[in-house]
Amino acid sequence: MTKPKQGMALLVVMVIVTLVALAAYGFNQQMTDAYRVSQLQIERAQARLTAMSAIEALKVTLMQPRGMRLNFHRDGLDSFAAVTIESIEGLGEQEDSVWSFSVVTPKNEFAIEASNRPEQNLPWRFGLSNESAKLNLLVLNQWENAESGQALKALMNLPGMDSAMAKAIMRVYQISGSSQTSTVTLTDRLGAASSEDSGDPAQWTRQWAKLYCGGDWDHNYRLDSLELALMGEQELGEANFSSIQQEPTVSTPAPVAWRDYVTLDSGQKNENLAGNRRVFLNGEDLQALHQQLTAIWPPEWANFVIAARQFGVSRGAASGGSSAISAAEWTPDFSIPAAERFSSPLELVGANVSIRQDNDKVKQMRSPFSDDFGDRTNYLRGLLEDVSVHPGPVIVGQVDVMDAPREVLLGVPGMSADVADQIVERRVSSAGTEATRDTIAWLWTENVIDLPTFIKLQPWLTVGGDCYHAQIVAFRDTLTPTFRCTVTLDGTTHEVITRNFRSWDAWGQGFTISDLRGEMSPEDNPNHADSYLP
Numbered sequence: 001m002t003k004p005k006q007g008m009a010l011l012v013v014m015v016i017v018t019l020v021a022l023a024a025y026g027f028n029q030q031m032t033d034a035y036r037v038s039q040l041q042i043e044r045a046q047a048r049l050t051a052m053s054a055i056e057a058l059k060v061t062l063m064q065p066r067g068m069r070l071n072f073h074r075d076g077l078d079s080f081a082a083v084t085i086e087s088i089e090g091l092g093e094q095e096d097s098v099w100s101f102s103v104v105t106p107k108n109e110f111a112i113e114a115s116n117r118p119e120q121n122l123p124w125r126f127g128l129s130n131e132s133a134k135l136n137l138l139v140l141n142q143w144e145n146a147e148s149g150q151a152l153k154a155l156m157n158l159p160g161m162d163s164a165m166a167k168a169i170m171r172v173y174q175i176s177g178s179s180q181t182s183t184v185t186l187t188d189r190l191g192a193a194s195s196e197d198s199g200d201p202a203q204w205t206r207q208w209a210k211l212y213c214g215g216d217w218d219h220n221y222r223l224d225s226l227e228l229a230l231m232g233e234q235e236l237g238e239a240n241f242s243s244i245q246q247e248p249t250v251s252t253p254a255p256v257a258w259r260d261y262v263t264l265d266s267g268q269k270n271e272n273l274a275g276n277r278r279v280f281l282n283g284e285d286l287q288a289l290h291q292q293l294t295a296i297w298p299p300e301w302a303n304f305v306i307a308a309r310q311f312g313v314s315r316g317a318a319s320g321g322s323s324a325i326s327a328a329e330w331t332p333d334f335s336i337p338a339a340e341r342f343s344s345p346l347e348l349v350g351a352n353v354s355i356r357q358d359n360d361k362v363k364q365m366r367s368p369f370s371d372d373f374g375d376r377t378n379y380l381r382g383l384l385e386d387v388s389v390h391p392g393p394v395i396v397g398q399v400d401v402m403d404a405p406r407e408v409l410l411g412v413p414g415m416s417a418d419v420a421d422q423i424v425e426r427r428v429s430s431a432g433t434e435a436t437r438d439t440i441a442w443l444w445t446e447n448v449i450d451l452p453t454f455i456k457l458q459p460w461l462t463v464g465g466d467c468y469h470a471q472i473v474a475f476r477d478t479l480t481p482t483f484r485c486t487v488t489l490d491g492t493t494h495e496v497i498t499r500n501f502r503s504w505d506a507w508g509q510g511f512t513i514s515d516l517r518g519e520m521s522p523e524d525n526p527n528h529a530d531s532y533l534p
Contacts, residue, residue, distance in 0.1 A: 040481065046099060047483035047505075050085050050474035054101040055487060055498060057083075058128070062466065062491035067273025070438055070464045073105075073128035080104070080126040081518040101474045102516040105129045106221045106260050108405065122515065123254030124221040131488065132400040132465030134263040135408045139397030140175050143460070146413040151175045154411025159256045160211050214255025219471065219486065220510035223255050261407055265467045265499060267396045267492040272385035273438060279387045281305065282341045287334040296386050300327035300368045301379075305348065307365055309338040313351035325355065325363040345383040346455045380441040389459070394492045398462035401440055402427055414456040422448050439463055466491035471504070473516055482509050 061069055072079065080103035107125045135154055144151040155166035215223055215231040223231070270278050279292045286306050293302035304327040342348075353365040366372075369379045388395075399412055401423055409420040426448055427437070436442055440461045444454045468491075473484040488499040504510065 043476070044481045044483065047474040047476070047481055050099040050101050051472045051483050051485055053085055054083070054103065054472045054474065055489070058103070058468075058470070058489055059491075059496040059498075062468070062489055062496045065273060065275030066268070066271065066464045066466065067275075067438065070273075073130055073468055074125075076126045077518045080128075082516060099474060099476050100517075101472055102126065102511075102518075103128060103470045103472055104221070104511065104516075105470050106254060106257075108133075108260075108403065126518065128468040128470040128489075129260070130400055130403045130465050131263045131266040131467035131469055132268065132398060132462060133403035133405070133408065134261055134266060135399075135411055136263055136266045136397035137169065137173055138264060140170070140173060142397070143411070143413050144175050146460075150411070150413050157407045157410045158258055158261050159407065160258075165207070165211075212258045214257030214259075216255045216257060218507040218510060219504050221254050227255075261405065263467075263469075265469075265488050265490060266398070266465060267394050267490070268398060268462060268464070268466045269492055270388055270390055270393050270395050277393075278385070278390075280391050281309075281345060281387050281389055282338075282391070284338060286310070286332070286336075286338055290332060290334070293387075297382060298368075301382070303327040303330050303332055304353065304365065304368055306332040306334075307353045307355060308342075308348060308351065309340055310336045311353050311355055312340045313347060313353055313367075315351055323361070323363050325365050327365055327368050330355070330365060342389050344389060344455050344458045345387050346451070346458050348383065349379075349451060349455075377436075377441060377445055380444070381439060384439045384441055384458075395462075398460060398465075400463060400465055401443065401461050402437065402463050412457060412460045414453065414460075419449055419453065419457075437463065469500075473509075473511060475509075475513055475516060478513050481505075484510055 061072055082100045082102055085099045085101070104124050104126055105128055107123055108129075135158070140151040140154065143154060151170055152163075152166055155161055155169060156163070210231070213219070215227050217227055217230070218224070269275075272278060279289070279296070281289070283289050286309060289309075290302050290306050293305055307327070307330065310332075348367055349369045350371075351367045351369075353367075355363045355365055357363060369383060373379075399408060401409070406420050406424050409415055409423060410417065423443070426446060436445075440458065440463055443449050443457075443461075444451065449457065467488060469486065469488045471484060471486045473482060475482045483503070483505045485501060485503045485505070487501045490497040490499050
């Protein structure tokens, strides 16, 4: 008979304790992982909510009258760099728990001039893009009707455009002389439009996408090494791929992308700078028109408008044998119907009206909108801001002369290369101020163009706009998830509408936290590209 083994019970207990400890450890690890996943999801949700808060804040600004926010999209660090969200439920008051957002957009020629601005050496800036600075494809038909061949000319001014692609775009939007139309998305339309030409429609779609984004697939306004390789501008060998992953270098300059030149969303409320609806000059009820005008203008201005609508306008010296009559002493006869319509309010400047009396005598009425009656800046502001020849509540596609690149200006009907060059040169000079350049009147008062050219260009030009595009990046610190999105804000309606919302956070952070905070430039941080990778 064998003796019981000594310590067997103790061994069994130790095994059980070990198994229980391992089970407890595994359970604890599962709970820890679940907590981390839960915390990560919470932080992602908070980042998204921060971006949504930024959109709502921008909407509030866009609801203000245009005169109060003409340059708000270029406020830079003061308004768009690391704006903090002070209270989010569930967060403490620790400094590292404060969520922030930055609003960025591709840099243009107005971007950063001061040498102490941290984003001066970057291909982007803090702020928004004014959609009115771009060529609106939806108004190409109007431009074509104004001047034959203007739509093709406007498209050919875009960098990298060729005639085949331009004609395909014209067919998409049924521009005069084009025959094919099609379906839903622009890329689908271009594929259908290209079927009339030689080549693979899918290739056209890829070409459009490449030209539209300029190869900047992750939408961080620069061409990184991988994007350059995809564009065929450098070979992506094993060594180069390794260098991208381990030893990042400063990114290349910004791409040349059609997204910075074309749009489908530019527009402006048919209101003056103070937010009041403009008076429609071409209405048929002349008595109602006169009442509306006398509410905002001197009586002689309103009288001359009625006379011009009834009898038409002419230019030059008064005809011989006629006597003069002032607009102030003339009494309108509203029983005479309107015979003329204006293409531009500026047609009233320096004009004459021949009024035939009952005795067949003709009296000449000189326009009160003349330098003979005072400073032209006074009546120009009234003609450009208080009245309009557009009957609708929104004017679509006018080009902002203070923001539009030269390529877009050249496409405007009646715009010459010399005038476009002068606009680009003059608008960055110190000769004018924000107060004197808040309307397009400065083009004439500063002798950029003459009056006939001004009348021709006025229907297509503006200052400011009500539609803006931006990328919003929400962040907290270098370890917390970020959220970034692009959005177009349409302020042409009573409530600002969000259009073209697209999330980009799946493509990576895109920007360094230090850059988003406006803390340093690429020269200060030669390895700043390390945070651009997904």
